Amino acid sequence: MSHETKTLPVSGPVIAHLLSNRWNSAITEYAVHAARALTMAGFPQVFVALKGSAGARRAAAAGLEVAEVDRFSLMQLPEVSKVIASGRLKAIFVYGGPETFLAKWLKGSSRGIKVIRFRGDDRDATRKPDGLFQQLSQSHIDLFLAPSRFIVERLDGRAHQVELGIDGTRIHRVEAADPGPGSRRDCVILGRLDPVKGHERFFRIFAQMLAAHGLDSYRLHVVGEPANLSLVHLENGAREAGLTPGKDVIFTTGRIDDISSLLSSACAGIVCSSGSEIICRVAQEFLVCGTPVAVSGVGSLAEIPAGGDGIVYGGLRSPDVEEKLRVFLEGSRTETREQRASRAARSFLRFSLETMSRNLLEVLSGVGITAP
Template identity: 40%
Template sequence: MKNDKKTVWHICSNRWNSAVTEYALSAAKSLKDVGWNSVFTGLADKPGHLRAMNEGLSCSPLAHFKISTLPRLIKLYWQIRPDVIFVYGGAETFLSRFFLGTPIIRFRGQDRDLTHPPKPWSYRLSQSHIAGVITPSETVAKNFRSLETRTKAITLGIDAQRYQASETRYERPTVTILGRFDPVKGHGAFFLWFRMLLLSWPEDLPKPLLKVIGEPANIPIEHMRAFADDVKLVEGKDWELVAERVPQVGNILGASHLGVICSQGSEVICRVAEEFLLCGTPIFVSGVGSLEDCLFSESAGASYRDLPGDKAVALMKKLLIESFREGLDQKAARAREAHTHFSLPVMARQLEKLIAHVGPSHLRGLEPSAEPTRP
C-alpha cells in the first residue's frame, strides 16, 4: 500500500557514465532532497545503477530495456505506484506508453536533440503519451517549443557542497582544462593558443600555467605530450598533466583563475562549466552546444565562438589577467550567483514547477520547495 509521500520514478536506460546519466541522477537526488520518494531504475550493475545506490536512492534495476522487459516493468510500476515518471532515453519512452494515467516527462538532452529538431508529425506519432519535456538548456528547448508538449529548460543541478569558492589561489595565473582526453574536447588546438598567450604575456606578471586534467579516452597520454611538444610547451614549466581521476577536484577548479572548455562538439549538458562557476572560477568556452547558456552574466566569463585565433587569445588574456587580479570576495560573489543557477535545490524547484503543471490532479498547483538560501 502506498504511503502519502509523493513518488517520482526515474527510468534511465543509458549504460554509460555519461552526461545523460549525470542528469538523471541529479534530478532523482534533487527531488529526494526536498522530500520526494525518488526511485531510480537503470541497467543493473551499470554506472547509473551503481551511482544511484551510492547516493542512497531507492533502486529497482533491470537487466535490459526490451519489449520482453515489459512484464517486469509493469510489475515495478504497480509496486512503486508513482505520481509522475521521468524517462531519459528512447527505449523507456516507448515502454512507458503502457503506463496509462500516470504523467510521463521526457528528458531531451542528447547531442542529436541539439542538431536535429524533431518533426512534428513523427513526434506526435511516437510521443503522444508524453505530458512534458525537459531539456538541460534553453538552446535545446528551442527545438521543442513548436511541439504541443509543454517544454521547460531545467539546468543540471550539482551538489554545491562539493564545489565551492576556494580561499586559496595558485600563485601563477592558472588555466585549467578538465575532461577526458578525446578529439572532441579540443586539447590539441588549444595548446597552440596557450603558446600564443605565453608569447604575448606582459612581463610584469607571473607567467601563466596550463593544467590539463583527465583520463585517456581516444587520445593516449603520449599524444597529449606530443601536442604540447609540437608547439614548444615545456611540461613542468609551461604546463602540467594529471592523467588520472582526481579526488576533490573542486579544490583545483577553485584555485584556478580560468576554466577552459575548448570542446569542438557535444557539450549539451555542460557539467564541467557549471563546476568551475560553482567554485567561483570564470570560464572561457568554445560556444558549442549549450556552453553559452552557462554564461549567466559578464562576470561568468566569455565565449570565443567564431573568433579567429589571435582575437580568441587576446580575449583569453584579458579574462585571465582580470581573474588573476580580482579579490577573493569577487570570486565568492561569482560562486554565490552560480549557486542560484546550478545547485540541486534550484533544479528540484524547477522540476516541481513543471510537475505542478503536467502532473496528476492531486499535484496540480503543487507549491515548489522554498528558494534555497545562498551559502
C-alpha cells in the same frame, strides 16, 4: 532483474526514473540529480537502471530505491511494471533510450501517469526536431525537460528548461586553495582525454597567446583520464602547438579526490570542447567554486557564463581570439577573493540541487503533480 528492497513511504505521489544509459555520463548525472532533487521535495522515488551501470551505483549511493534490469525491452515490461507499480505512481521520467518506448506501454496500462522525457543529448542538438516519425514516437510524452534554452527552442510547447543541479556538499569553493590576486597561474581543463574535448585546438590558441605577448605567468593544467586519446598523443600535440610539457602545460591523468580545491585554485576554467556540451556540468562546477570560465560556445556553453563570469571565444580568429583570452586571464588573475566568493555564492543559487528541486516542482505543477 535484481531489486534493492526498500520500503517506500506510505503516502505521497511516487515518481519512477528509467535510465538505459550505462556510462558515468552527463545524462546519468542529470538523471540521478533529478531524482535527488525530487526526493528533497518530498516525492518517493524508484530508480530503474541497467544492471551494473553507473546510474545504478550512483542512485544507490544517493539513498534511492534502485531496481536493476538486464535491458529495457518489451520482454522486461512485466518486471519493470511490477517494480514501479503503485496506485500512487504519478510520473515516469525517461532519458532518451529504449526506456522512452517502454514508458508508452507503462502509461497505457494505468490512467493518469505522466511521462517526462529528458532531451539533452548530442542528437537533440543536431537532428531535425519536428520530423513525422519523431512526432509519432513522442506522442505519449507530457513534458520535455532540457538543460538549456538552446534545446528548448528546438522543441514544441511541451519543453521546459531545468538546469542540472550541482551537489554543494561535493563541489564548493575552497577559500584556502585560492592562491589569491596576482598569484593565480593555472588554467585548468577538466574532462576525459577525447577529441571532442578540443584540447589540441586550444593548445594552439594558448601557445600563440604566450608567444605574442611574451607571457610566462600562465600554465595549462590538463586533468582527465585517457579515453579516445592517449596522454602521449596530447603531449605531442602540445609540443607541435609550441608548448613545453612540464613548463607551459602539465597533465594529470590520475584520480583527484579533492576536485573542489583544484577548481578553486585555478586562474580560470577552460571548457574548449568542439562538440557535445549540452549539459555543461564542468563549466557550472568551476563557477560554483568561484572561478571564471572561458568556453568555446558549442552546444549550450554560451548560456553558462553570466555577466562577469567568463567569456565565449568560439567563432573568433587569430589574433582576436588570443587577445580576448589574454585580457580575460589578466582580469581573472587579479580578481579579489571577495569577487570570487561572490561569484561562488551567486552561481550556487543558480545551480544548486535546491534550485533544481524548485524548478522541477514548478514544471510538474503544470501537469497537475504537486509536492506531498
